[in-house]
Amino acid sequence: MRKILIVEDSLPIITLHKSIARKAGMEPVVAKTLAQVKELTDHFGEFYCAIIDYSLPDAPDGEAIKYILDRKLPGIVMTGMLDDKTRNNILRMPVIDYITKESKQAFHYVLTLLKRLQNNPSVKILVVDDSSSSRSYLTHLLNRHNFTVVQAKCGVNALEVLDDHPDVRLIITDKEMPNMDGIELCNQVRAKYTKDEIGIIGISGADSQALTAKFIKNGANDFLQKPFCLEEFYCRVLQNVDYLQSIETIRRQANTDYLTNLANRRFYFETVTPKMSLPGHHSLAMMDIDNFKSINDNYGHDAGDEVLKTIAQLLTDHFAQDFLVSRLGGEEFSVFFDQYDFMATIRSLDGFREELADTPIKVGGETIYCTVSIGVACEEDISLDNLMNLADERLYKAKQTGKNKVIFE
Numbered sequence: 001m002r003k004i005l006i007v008e009d010s011l012p013i014i015t016l017h018k019s020i021a022r023k024a025g026m027e028p029v030v031a032k033t034l035a036q037v038k039e040l041t042d043h044f045g046e047f048y049c050a051i052i053d054y055s056l057p058d059a060p061d062g063e064a065i066k067y068i069l070d071r072k073l074p075g076i077v078m079t080g081m082l083d084d085k086t087r088n089n090i091l092r093m094p095v096i097d098y099i100t101k102e103s104k105q106a107f108h109y110v111l112t113l114l115k116r117l118q119n120n121p122s123v124k125i126l127v128v129d130d131s132s133s134s135r136s137y138l139t140h141l142l143n144r145h146n147f148t149v150v151q152a153k154c155g156v157n158a159l160e161v162l163d164d165h166p167d168v169r170l171i172i173t174d175k176e177m178p179n180m181d182g183i184e185l186c187n188q189v190r191a192k193y194t195k196d197e198i199g200i201i202g203i204s205g206a207d208s209q210a211l212t213a214k215f216i217k218n219g220a221n222d223f224l225q226k227p228f229c230l231e232e233f234y235c236r237v238l239q240n241v242d243y244l245q246s247i248e249t250i251r252r253q254a255n256t257d258y259l260t261n262l263a264n265r266r267f268y269f270e271t272v273t274p275k276m277s278l279p280g281h282h283s284l285a286m287m288d289i290d291n292f293k294s295i296n297d298n299y300g301h302d303a304g305d306e307v308l309k310t311i312a313q314l315l316t317d318h319f320a321q322d323f324l325v326s327r328l329g330g331e332e333f334s335v336f337f338d339q340y341d342f343m344a345t346i347r348s349l350d351g352f353r354e355e356l357a358d359t360p361i362k363v364g365g366e367t368i369y370c371t372v373s374i375g376v377a378c379e380e381d382i383s384l385d386n387l388m389n390l391a392d393e394r395l396y397k398a399k400q401t402g403k404n405k406v407i408f409e
């Protein structure tokens with residue numbers, strides 16, 4: 001478990017911070033004074049970050065913040081002092097963020113921030129600017145929040161970097177650049193990716209209000225005017241990342257079966273249908289658990305759910321490299337194959353069937369064994385409906401002729 005250093009002298013706030021740290025999956029260690037912080041210096045390497053109160057009994061003017069940041073431990077500052085002088089003092093230091101203890105909301109914000117910091121390494125941001133010092137500065141700011149950053153020196157270079165890093169989620173781009181400027185880059189990116197797939201924040205030093213609209217009209221999600229204040233920069237980046245992640249979550253939930261985490265019926269049809277118009281053979285398997293009703297009746301619905309999850313996991317283990325595994329509904333699954341070696345497909349399905357039959361599924365002290373019947377079809381020039389119907393007919397034949405088998409003709 002990651003450790004977090006809490007530098008705070010107020011007992012109620014220590015209690016709050018401890019609970020927030022645990023909710024964020026971190027182990028809190030408390031220091032109430034700068035002297036206690038200094039005693040922990042040799043252990044700074046063990047901490048993920050620190051939450052630091054601006055004013056401590058032996059460090060009234062932010063001295064603990066400086067001490068901690070100078071020793072490269074990332075810090076979030078909390079303060080009850082709301083004046084501009086303190087704010088400017090804090091923002092001159094390389095803090096992750098600073099939060100005023102104005103309300104309960106501030107502590108909620110700390111929790112969100114701690115969760116984000118742990119999640120941000122999985123968020124890749126592309127910084128596009130022809131000035132290497134601007135690129136470095138922006139990269140440095142983003143690294144402070146643990147984002148993964150890649151860079152490009154112009155629009156053309158950005159498109160190349162994007163090809164190499166299709167997992168980029170956000171682009172922060174300057175306007176004026178040689179080869180291709182930020183506006184044209186927006187256009188080019190939008191030809192391939194929607195605003196929900198990749199966010200774009202345009203940045204420009206030019207003092208023109210029209211530019212904001214131009215960036216947005218050409219596909220940017222947001223805009224920042226240089227020179228920007230750090231707080232605004234982070235707010236806009238975090239807001240855009242949050243938006244993109246929310247969309248991603250909604251999309252994942254809409255496409256995924258809640259119980260097994262496999263693709264659901266909707267996603268299966270949406271994804272497989274375009275494949276059918278490609279030339280060549282297409283093959284898919286329809287499968288159905290044998291006597292599943294009696295599993296539910298004998299062991300209960302929860303045990304039935306465990307069986308479904310076990311089968312889903314085994315299907316993923318066997319066929320993740322194939323095009324798509326889906327739970328179409330109830331106790332019915334389908335695998336759509338990307339390769340046309342039909343006999344190899346039959347062998348792999350039969351291997352799966354055998355392994356499932358030999359897999360003990362343990363639920364609440366009981367051990368359940370179950371089997372599946374599988375129908376497979378492989379055809380050229382056929383609609384998805386017809387291919388599924390053909391596989392279904394063979395699945396029915398498998399059920400009628402003893403179950404626990406693969407039928408492919």
Ligand SMILES: Nc1nc2c(ncn2[C@@H]2O[C@H](COP(=O)(O)OP(=O)(O)OP(=O)(O)O)[C@@H](O)[C@H]2O)c(=O)[nH]1
Nearest residue numbers: 288289290291292293294296301302304305330331
């Ligand atoms: N536990 C659980 N059961 C489900 C779920 N969805 C469907 N079922 C059950 O799946 C069972 C399907 O039963 P039947 O269609 O009679 O098929 P079967 O007993 O497998 O018989 P055969 O297909 O002939 O081998 C029903 O009891 C449904 O309630 C689910 O999400 N969880």
